[in-house]
Amino acid sequence: xxxxxxxxxxxxxxxxxxxxxxxxxxxxxxxxxxxxxxxxxxxxxxxxxxxxxxxxxxxxxxxxxxxxxxxxxxxxxxxxxxxxxxxxxxxxxxxxxxxxxxxxxxxxxxxxxxxxxxxxxxxxxxxxxxxxxxxxxxxxxxxxxxxxxxxxxxxxxxx
Numbered sequence: 001x002x003x004x005x006x007x008x009x010x011x012x013x014x015x016x017x018x019x020x021x022x023x024x025x026x027x028x029x030x031x032x033x034x035x036x037x038x039x040x041x042x043x044x045x046x047x048x049x050x051x052x053x054x055x056x057x058x059x060x061x062x063x064x065x066x067x068x069x070x071x072x073x074x075x076x077x078x079x080x081x082x083x084x085x086x087x088x089x090x091x092x093x094x095x096x097x098x099x100x101x102x103x104x105x106x107x108x109x110x111x112x113x114x115x116x117x118x119x120x121x122x123x124x125x126x127x128x129x130x131x132x133x134x135x136x137x138x139x140x141x142x143x144x145x146x147x148x149x150x151x152x153x154x155x156x157x158x159x
Contacts, residue, residue: 009053013037013069014085015061023056023085040064044072054081056106059089059097067093070100086110091120091127098131 010032014020017038024034033053037043040061055073057066064072066084073080084097086107094105107124114120 006051007033009033009035009051011035011037011043011047011053011055011080013040013043013055013061013066014058015039016058019058019085019087027056040066040069040072043069044076049078049080054083054103056083056085059084059086059093067096067100070097070102074100086124088113091123094124095127095131095134098128099134101135102131 010027012020012023012027012034014023014036015038020036020038024036027034035047037046040057041064043055057069059066061069070082070084073082081103082097082101083104083106084094084102086094086097086105087109089107089110094107097105105124105128107121107128111117111121111124
């Protein structure tokens with residue numbers, strides 16, 4: 001991405017008004033400009049992706065989850081770094097977000113509310129590392145219709 005004279009914007013997408021306000025307050029206190037959106041749909045309709053910055057996405061939202069929004073951003077070629085707020089999500093969701101190219105995952109609430117905080121923190125750590133490794137490996141394409149059998153003798157992924 002080319003350097004820009006536009007002021008970077010931290011976009012925050014969360015359906016919980018209190019979380020949205022709290023995150024915006026903290027980001028503003030750190031000296032950044034923010035734009036807040038109550039839903040993925042609102043973000044897609046109103047945000048100007050030409051402004052540099054990043055997006056903080058809630059992983060669990062009604063209608064369109066943070067993961068679905070991340071997917072849609074990729075389809076629309078909205079090239080902004082994404083930080084996924086796992087909230088009370090699962091390690092597998094954090095892994096998926098990283099596989100899709102998220103820059104980071106915030107998992108503090110999910111870890112803090114677990115029955116065994118140490119074990120949950122380790123689970124998130126492994127999931128995030130696995131997802132990032134998969135992304136960096138240049139994961140092969142995935143088939144929408146499911147897998148079919150293959151072998152080293154017949155080849156792989158015949159169409």
